[in-house]
Amino acid sequence: MNDExxxxxxxxxxxxxxxxxxxxxxxxxxxxxxxxxxxxxxxxEMIVSDIIFDLWKNHHSLEINTxxxxxxxxxxxxxxxxxxxxxxxxxxxREQIGGEIExxxxxxxxxxxxxxxxxxxxxxxxxxxxxxxxxxxxxxKIFCMSRFExxxxxxxxxxxxxxxxxVKYHIKSxxxxxxxxxxxxx
Numbered sequence: 001m002n003d004e005x006x007x008x009x010x011x012x013x014x015x016x017x018x019x020x021x022x023x024x025x026x027x028x029x030x031x032x033x034x035x036x037x038x039x040x041x042x043x044x045e046m047i048v049s050d051i052i053f054d055l056w057k058n059h060h061s062l063e064i065n066t067x068x069x070x071x072x073x074x075x076x077x078x079x080x081x082x083x084x085x086x087x088x089x090x091x092x093x094r095e096q097i098g099g100e101i102e103x104x105x106x107x108x109x110x111x112x113x114x115x116x117x118x119x120x121x122x123x124x125x126x127x128x129x130x131x132x133x134x135x136x137x138x139x140x141k142i143f144c145m146s147r148f149e150x151x152x153x154x155x156x157x158x159x160x161x162x163x164x165x166x167v168k169y170h171i172k173s174x175x176x177x178x179x180x181x182x183x184x185x186x
Contacts, residue, residue: 004068014059023052026069030076037080047079124182131181135174142167143174 010018027048034044051072055062064071132140142160145151146167151159153167160167 008062008064008068011055011064012059012062014056019052019056022055022068022072026072027052030072033073033076034080037077038083043083044080047083048076051075051079127182128178131178132174134181135177139170139174139177142170146171 007018007021009015011022030048030051031041031044034047035041038044038047066074132143135143138160142156145156145159146153153164153171156167157164
């Protein structure tokens with residue numbers, strides 16, 4: 001079977017020797033072609049094997065109007081491109097679903113009646129309280145007047161008999177210390 005027309009006739013007839021010839025003379029080259037598209041040896045071999053199997057399965061309706069080599073290369077190219085497109089769609093779907101699952105988990109945790117979110121909230125409140133309590137006395141007092149009593153800097157300065165700049169310094173110091181102590185929650 002050296003003549004291409006004889007090989008194509010053999011393939012159409014389901015002749016085993018034609019398929020053996022096809023496998024022995026084209027398989028490796030077709031795998032290289034597929035690899036150029038999919039960049040995976042296993043997938044390349046799978047694509048080429050599927051094409052040869054499809055030729056065998058559909059031999060009775062086989063129509064090859066170009067050279068056998070061109071026909072096979074075009075088949076591998078088309079199948080490889082289809083595989084790549086399907087892989088991209090699957091990856092996009094995985095990313096979308098992963099994002100939706102992550103969002104659902106975050107929403108579940110942030111739900112007020114969720115036991116985990118309640119536990120985290122209590123832990124955070126305790127950490128904040130402990131951090132505020134660990135501030136130097138004057139810094140703590142000024143910070144609490146500002147944040148919990150909603151007093152303006154001028155009011156705090158007047159009550160504490162200090163300047164507004166001193167109040168600003170203590171607020172800035174308190175925030176810096178709290179940021180450091182609560183950095184794992186920020």
